[in-house]
Structure formats: structure tokens, C-alpha cells
Amino acid sequence: STPSKPSxxxxxxxxxxxxxxDEWQIQSxxxxxxxxxxxxxxxxxxxxxxxxxxxxxxxxRAAEME
Numbered sequence: 001s002t003p004s005k006p007s008x009x010x011x012x013x014x015x016x017x018x019x020x021x022d023e024w025q026i027q028s029x030x031x032x033x034x035x036x037x038x039x040x041x042x043x044x045x046x047x048x049x050x051x052x053x054x055x056x057x058x059x060x061r062a063a064e065m066e
Contacts (some may be wrong), residue, residue, distance in 0.1 A: 002038035006032035 008014060009029050011021035019026070 003043055004035055005036055 006029065009021055009025050011018070011025055012019040012029075023041075
């Protein structure tokens with residue numbers, strides 16, 4: 001399944017680019033972002049592998065029809 005990007009903590013004001021977060025909240029968010037990046041990269045790698053295998057299958061089937 002597609003990974004879900006973590007929500008910005010409630011203590012972050014994206015409009016003013018400020019925050020009132022404790023250090024642990026910021027670190028937790030950064031940790032969640034790192035996990036998301038890793039999961040997203042794994043998802044992309046899986047999609048690329050699927051596409052490669054599908055192309056190989058299609059080429060094999062086409063060769064059978066010649």
C-alpha cells in the first residue's frame with residue numbers, strides 16, 4: 001500500500017514558519033518523516049520491479065506470437 005506522509009505537529013505554524021513544539025515533538029516528527037521516506041523509497045522500488053517484470057512478461061508473450 002502507499003505510505004502515508006506524517007502530519008505536521010499541531011505546534012507548528014506553517015503560515016508563520018514558527019513553532020511552539022518541545023524538542024521531543026520535533027524529533028518525533030523528523031523520525032516519522034525519515035520512516036516515511038524509507039517506506040516511500042521501498043514502495044517506489046517495488047513499483048519499478050513490478051514494471052520491469054511486466055515488461056519482461058510482455059516481451060516473452062510477444063515473442064511466443066511470432
